[in-house]
Amino acid sequence: MGNCWCGGEPSVYRVSSNAKSESPKQESPSVNSTKHFDKLPSNPKEVEDLRRDTAANPLVAFSYDELKAITGNFRQDRVLGGGGFGHVYKGFITEELREGLQPIQVAVKVHDGDNSYQGHREWLAEVIFLGQLSHPNLVKLIGYCCEDEHRVLIYEYMARGSVEHNLFSRVLLPLPWSTRMKIAFGAAKGLAFLHEAEKPVIYRDFKTSNILLDLDYNAKLSDFGLAKDGPVGEKSHVSTRIMGTYGYAAPEYIMTGHLTSRSDVYSYGVVLLELLTGRKSLDKSRPAREQNLTDWAVPFLKEKKKILNIADPRLNGDYPVKGLQKAAMLAYHCLNRNPKARPLMRDIVDSLEPLQVSDEDLIGKGTTLTFTVNVANVKTVLP
Template sequence: MGNCFGSTSVNISQSQCTSKPPSREETDEEKRNGFEGISPEKGKIYNNNNNTQVDAAATARTADVPSSGKVVTPNLKMFTLQELKQTTKNFRPNRMLGEGGFEQVFKGWVDEKTYGPTKAGTGIAVAVKKSNPYSPQELEEWRAEVKFLGKFSHPNLVKLIGYCCEDKQLFLVYEYMAKGSLENHLFRRGAEPLAWNIRLKIAIDAAKGLNFLHSSEKSVIYRDFKASNILLDGAYNAKLSNFGLAKFGPINGNSHITTRVMGTYGYAAPEYIATGHLYVKSDVYGFGVVLLEMLTGLRALDQDRPTGEVNLVEWAVASLENKKRLKKIMDPRLNNKYPMEAAIQAAKIIKQCLQSDPKNRPSMDKILETLEQVNAIQENPKKKSCSTKTKPNNTQKQQQDHHHRSPLHYKHNGTREARPGHY
C-alpha cells in the first residue's frame, strides 16, 4: 500500500470495479484468504455473515477502541469518484500530501457523520490515496488494504474510512495523520529533529501495532515495515499504514509461507529475499532496521554514502555492542540529549532483531516489553554533559546533507517502486 480473525472476512471481487483489469486465475492463497463481494450500491456494504445491509457512514467510525485492539465487522463507505473530486477540490495540486510510484495522496474534508464532501475546514480531514494507472498488481494491493484495514481496529493502525473504484482508478480514504510519516521527520531537509523520548514513543507505538498483527488467532505478516509506512498524528501517536503487501501467516504448524518477493530492499529480511520464505519474524527484521534508522538518523540505504556505508545494517551492526562506537553513530541531531544506558539497551534490541536466522529473533511481544523498560530509563543530570556539543562525524555530516532525498527503493524480484511518504 494488519490480529484476530472471526468467521467473517472483507472480500472484494474484480467485478465490482467499473473497469476490469486483465483476467487471471485466482491463486491458492487468494482462495484461502477468500474474496466475496462488496455491494456496489453506493455508500453501503454488506455484512458477510448474513448479507444484512448496514449504513456505512454510521458504522465506519470506531469509538473507544481498546488499547489491545479488536476485530470489527467490516463496514466501509463506498465513495463515488464525484464525491472524492468534491472532497479534494478535483485533486487540486495544493491538496497533495505525497506521491510515489503509481500513487498520490490528497487531503480532503468530509462530514463527520455522513462522510459526504464538505468545505475545507468543515467536518473532519481525510487522506485520499489515488492509485493510477490501473493494473492487476494495484488491484491486488488495493483489495488487501481493504481486507485487512477494513477488519482491524487498533490505536496503532491507521483507520480506513472507505474506498472507490471507478474509471480505471482505485481510491482509499483514510483518517488524516497531521504530522505525516516518520521518514519525513527523520530525513527531510528542514524537519524539526525528533527528541529521544518522542522516538521511543514512536517505536513503542509501532511495536504495539505490529504485535497486534502477529499475536492473534490468525497472524498477519505486515511485510513492508519501514519508516515511510509509520504515520504520526498531531500528538506523535504512531500508526501503521499501507497494508497492500500484508499476508496471513503460516497455518497447520508451518513455520513460514512461500510467496514472491515484494517490499523494499534494505528492510526486507535476508531469508525472504534469498528464498521467498516469509516468516512472522521477517517483520521483526524490518523493525530492527527502522529502529536503527531512528538511533542513527541515517537511511537504511543511501548510495551517496561512502563505499562500505551504503547499507546501514552492514555498516553499523558492528558498532551496536560497543559503547564508544555506538555513541559515534548516534544521530547528532539528538545533541547528546538521551540516556546512554537507554541507547545501549535499544542497540541490543536492534542486534537481536537483525539476527540472520529468524528463529533467533525475539517476538514483537518481547520487543515491546523491552522497549517499555528502555523508556523508563531516565537521563542522569549529573552525568549529562554541559560542554560543547559533540561534532557529527563525516558520514553523519554527509547524511544530513541528503536528508531531503527520496528513499532508495530497489526493484527486486517484482518489488514495486516507492509509495507516498504519507499513507
C-alpha cells in the same frame, strides 16, 4: 508501496528475485481464487461480498463525485505525497456531503496511477485487512471508492505525515530521543497486534515511510497492500513472491521467498537503527562502506563501548547512554541472521516500555531491557 503523506518523494526500492509465484492457497481473503484481473471486484457490492465473512469495521463506499467534493476536485495544493500508485490528497468530509457522516479531515489515496492487476490487488488487500483489523497503532480506513477504473482509499488524516519525512527532513527540527522511542514503541505495538491477531497477519513492508504520525507523534502503520495472512496449523511459513523494499527486507526472505512474522522483526530492527542513527536504510550519497545501514552499524553494535559511535549527531548527545545501548542491543538481536533467534514483537514491546519516559528523566539513569527467545536448542548466529 511506501507512500509519504507529506511533501517530498518517497524512496522506494523493490526487491526483485526469481522467486516462485504466489500460491493461491496462501493468498489473503481479498485475492483468494482470483487468477484473472477481470475477476477482481469492480463495484462496491462486489467488494462488500468479499468483505462479508471477515468485515469487522464498517466502511463507507464513496462515489468518485463525492471524492471530488472532498478534495476540491483533487487540487494540486492538496497533494500530501505520492508514489507509483498515484497520489495522496488532503480532504475534508463535511456534513453536507452525505447524511450521517461526521465532519472530519481525511487522506485520500488515489490508485489511478496504477491500474495493473497487482495495483488493484494491493488496493483490495488494504480494504480487506483494514476492514477487519482495528488498533490504536494501525491507521483507520474510513472508506473506499470502487467505481469504473477508479480505486481509491480514504483514511483518517495523520497530521505529521510519515516517520521518514520527520526523521530525515532537512527543514524540520531533529526528533528528540523521547519522541523516537515513542515512535519505536507505538510501531512495535502495531506489529505485535498483527502477529497475534486471531488470524495472524505478516505486514511485509515495514519501513519509515509506512509509519504515520498524528499531532502527538503517535505512530500508526499504514499501507497494507503487501500484507499477507500468516501461516496456519503446522506450517512454519508462507511461500510467496518476494516483494518489499531494499534495505528493509529480511535476508532469508529474499533468498527463499519464505515469509514469517520474524521477517517483520528484521525490518523492525532496521527501522529502529534508523531512529537511533538518523541514517536511511540505504543512502547512495554516503561512502561505499556506509551506504547500507545494517552493514555499517552492526559491527558497532557488537561492542558496548562502540555503540555511541552510531548515535545520530543531530541529537547533540541529548540521550541517555544506557538507554541508547539497550535500544541498540535490541536492534542487534532483531537483525540476527537466524530468524528463529530474533525476539517476538510482544517481547520487543515489553523491552521498549521502560524507555517511555522523558529525556530529562532518562539522562544519566539506567534502564533495563529484557526479552526472551522462545527457541529450544537453536544455535544463535549473530549478524
